[in-house]
Amino acid sequence: MSYQNLIIYQFTPFYKIFKEIEQELNFNIIEVTNDKILNSTINELENFLIISKKKYSNITSQLIIEQFPTNILKIVEKINIEFLKKKFNYQSHIKVKNYKINLNSRQIILENKNLKLTEKEVNTIIYLLKSNNPVSPMELQKNVWGYQSHLETHTVETHIYRLRKKFFDFFGDNNFIVSIKNGYKIK
Template sequence: MHQNNKINILCFSDDDFSNSLNELKEHLSFNLSFVKRENINEQCHKYDTLLIHETILNDKKLLNLLNNISSTKILISKSKNFNKFNYDEKLDIPIRINELNKKVVELKVKKKFLSNSSIKIKDYILDKNEKILKKNTSSIILTEKEIQLLELLFKENNFLKKKIILEAVWKYAPDADTHTVETHIYRLRKKIIDKFKDNNFIINTKEGYKI
């Protein structure tokens, strides 16, 4: 794969489409590679984004393989409805290069945003965008301070004293003291215990607080 700042995309298509796209490579805003059918299983996991032409999805084995891959998938298709394939974005044929370039950039930004907005903590997902802490199908709504608290505790492997938490989250606010920290963590722990029955999510000892 190319070593630069461009996105690396792997294309799955028939020979005609691959040849046409290959001729336009210099106009693309990303690095494009092609793969032979027999090497698909080996190569597809190495790329964050896949460009997939509808013709190859007639192969059921290949369709199942691609449906189970977590990479971002852009489908190139004439069909208005393509329910059998789990894609992230769809572009119509005939394809416009500027539209393809734009879509790739949009997906990159979207993926970066989503990765930054979700954090896995133990068996939970902290979704900063939705302001929730969730586990399986259950979730609780969080305040902005609670999100900051969880992020801080998650990033620190050691126990954190109340004073450290106060300085990091409240930024020396004149109306905040260590009692403020105690109150917020108590309320947050109660939310978690009430919803998830988890008494050990936030650990509290003489040394401080820890996740």
């Protein structure tokens, strides 16, 4: 996620206050005075929050300041909290093939279908996703389950079987996790 940008929209007095204290803040300050500039600014930036006096229905990631006078430190705290939420949400989604995993809710999503996963299932999928080569049951046992190598791998094999069945039953996908040369892989 890129640098944090605070867009102050049609709110010049607030912009002037923030410019004075900009060196003490952990976000870039941008003043925007009209819709056209706002749209082009939003299209250029990845990580932004818009602060304004009123709610605009066509604008996302917006913080509205309606009550005056207000404490600037509380505003800065609200801004920082909003940026933290955005970062948390951004980092919580992982793309896997045509699916999207929400790490916060432990769900895998395909179109409008959400499948609930266990923590171990999520960890298994992420481990397989990060590996360039097929992953052996022993490697999964050690790195996902934390078991020593002298234990049997039946637990891992059963777990993978159930996870594959879950994907087939819910999404009709029989190839989410494939077996290749004594290991498993997400293709």
